[in-house]
Amino acid sequence: MDVADRVLAPHAAEVDRAAAWPAASFAALGEAGLMGLHVTKRLGGLEEGFAALVMATETLAQACASSALCYGMHCVASAVIAAKATKDHEERYLEPIARGQHVTSLALSETGHGAHVYLAETSLTQAASEYRVTGVKQFVTSGGHADSYVVSTRASVSNEQGEFSCVLVDKTAPGLTWLEPWNGLGLRGNSSRGLQLDEARVPLANLLGNEGDEVWYFFQVIAPYFLLAMAGVYNGIAQAALTGALNHVRQRTFSHSGEALARADMVQDKVAGLWARVQQARLLAYHAAELADANDPDALLALLASKASAGEMVVHVTSEAMALCGGIGYRENAVQARLLRDAQAAPVMSPTAALLRLWVGRHLLGVPLL
Numbered sequence: 001m002d003v004a005d006r007v008l009a010p011h012a013a014e015v016d017r018a019a020a021w022p023a024a025s026f027a028a029l030g031e032a033g034l035m036g037l038h039v040t041k042r043l044g045g046l047e048e049g050f051a052a053l054v055m056a057t058e059t060l061a062q063a064c065a066s067s068a069l070c071y072g073m074h075c076v077a078s079a080v081i082a083a084k085a086t087k088d089h090e091e092r093y094l095e096p097i098a099r100g101q102h103v104t105s106l107a108l109s110e111t112g113h114g115a116h117v118y119l120a121e122t123s124l125t126q127a128a129s130e131y132r133v134t135g136v137k138q139f140v141t142s143g144g145h146a147d148s149y150v151v152s153t154r155a156s157v158s159n160e161q162g163e164f165s166c167v168l169v170d171k172t173a174p175g176l177t178w179l180e181p182w183n184g185l186g187l188r189g190n191s192s193r194g195l196q197l198d199e200a201r202v203p204l205a206n207l208l209g210n211e212g213d214e215v216w217y218f219f220q221v222i223a224p225y226f227l228l229a230m231a232g233v234y235n236g237i238a239q240a241a242l243t244g245a246l247n248h249v250r251q252r253t254f255s256h257s258g259e260a261l262a263r264a265d266m267v268q269d270k271v272a273g274l275w276a277r278v279q280q281a282r283l284l285a286y287h288a289a290e291l292a293d294a295n296d297p298d299a300l301l302a303l304l305a306s307k308a309s310a311g312e313m314v315v316h317v318t319s320e321a322m323a324l325c326g327g328i329g330y331r332e333n334a335v336q337a338r339l340l341r342d343a344q345a346a347p348v349m350s351p352t353a354a355l356l357r358l359w360v361g362r363h364l365l366g367v368p369l370l
C-alpha cells in the first residue's frame with residue numbers, strides 16, 4: 001500500500017504534534033480507492049472482507065496510527081451501514097463512500113455506560129415524520145470531520161437493556177453540538193470528541209435495519225469488524241516499534257569496542273522475543289479474519305482473543321522497543337515515544353483485554369457472554 005509510505009508516514013509526526021485530524025491521509029486514501037473497502041462492487045466498492053481490513057489497518061498503522069484508527073472506524077461504520085442497506089442508504093452513503101467522497105464513523109460510547117458500549121442510554125423517539133435523538137456520545141473518532149456517524153440508541157420500541165438501534169446521523173443534522181476536543185496521550189490525530197445530541201433530527205429512512213434489530217447486536221455486526229480493525233492497528237504500531245528498534249541497534253555502535261549494539265547477546269535474545277510476540281498476535285488476527293470471512297462458527301472466539309492479544313502485546317513491545325533505543329527513543333518527539341503513547345490506548349479502549357478474556361472464557365465454558 002504505497003499511500004502509507006508516500007502520504008501517511010511523512011505527516012505522522014505533525015498529526016501527533018498538532019493533534020490534527022489526518023485530512024491529507026484521508027484525501028490520499030480516497031484517491032487510492034480504499035474508502036469503500038466493505039462496499040459491494042455493484043456500488044463501486046472493493047467488496048473486501050475481514051482479512052483485507054486487518055491487513056489494511058496494520059499496514060496503515062505502521063505509517064500513522066491516528067490515520068489507521070480513523071480509517072478503521074470508517075470501515076467498521078461502513079460495514080454496519082452495508083449490512084442491511086436500503087436503496088436510499090446505498091445512494092446517499094455507500095456510493096459516495098466508494099467514490100472516496102464520504103467519511104463515516106462510530107458513535108457508541110457514553111459516559112454513563114463507560115466501557116460497556118453495548119448498553120446505549122441515548123434515546124430515540126419518533127416524532128411525526130422523523131426521529132429525535134437525545135444523549136451525549138463520548139470519544140467519537142473523526143468527530144466533527146466525518147460526514148456521518150453510526151449512532152447507537154436504545155430501541156424506541158423496547159426497554160430491554162442491551163437492545164439497541166442504530167441510526168445514521170449526518171454531520172449537518174440539526175441539534176448536534178461538538179464538545180471540547182479530547183487531547184489524548186496517544187493516537188492524538190483521531191479527533192475523538194464528545195457529541196451532544198439535543199433532539200437531533202434524523203429522517204426515519206436513516207434507521208439501520210429495524211428498531212432493536214438483533215442484526216445490530218454488539219457481537220454480530222459491530223464487534224467482528226471493530227475487533228479486527230483494532231487488532232490491525234495495534235499489530236501495526238507494534239511492528240513499527242520493532243522495525244525502529246531493529247534499525248537502531250544495527251546502527252548504534254560503541255566507541256570503546258567499535259561494535260554495533262546488535263552484536264550484544266542480550267539484544268539478540270530480546271529482539272527474538274519481541275518478534276515472536278508480534279508474530280503471534282498478527283497470525284491470531286489473520287486466523288480470526290480467515291474464520292470470519294468463512295462464516296465459521298468459531299470465528300467469534302478468535303476475534304475476541306485477537307484484539308485482546310494485540311492490545312496486550314503492543315503495550316509490551318512498544319515499551320521494550322523504546323528501551324532498546326535508549327535515550328534517542330525516550331526523547332519527547334521520538335518515533336518510539338509516539339508509538340509507546342499510541343499503544344497506551346489499548347488498555348483503555350473498550351472492549352479491553354480483561355473484558356475480552358472474560359467473554360472468551362464464557363464462550364469456551366458455554367456461559368452466556370453478557
Ligand SMILES: Cc1cc2nc3c(=O)[nH]c(=O)nc-3n(C[C@H](O)[C@H](O)[C@H](O)COP(=O)(O)OP(=O)(O)OC[C@H]3O[C@@H](n4cnc5c(N)ncnc54)[C@H](O)[C@@H]3O)c2cc1C
Pocket residue numbers: 073105106107108109110111113114115116117138139140141142184187190192345347348349350351352354355
Ligand atoms: C483513542 C480512542 C478512540 C476511541 N474511539 C471511539 C469511537 O470512535 N467510538 C466510540 O464509540 N468510542 C470510542 N472510544 C471509546 C472507548 O471505546 C471506550 O468506550 C472508552 O475509552 C471507555 O472510557 P471510560 O472512561 O468510560 O472507561 P470506564 O468505563 O470508566 O472504564 C475504566 C476502566 O475500568 C475498566 N472497567 C469498566 N468496567 C469494569 C468492570 N465491570 N470490571 C472490571 N473493569 C472494568 C475498563 O475496562 C477501563 O479499563 C475511543 C477511545 C479512545 C481512547
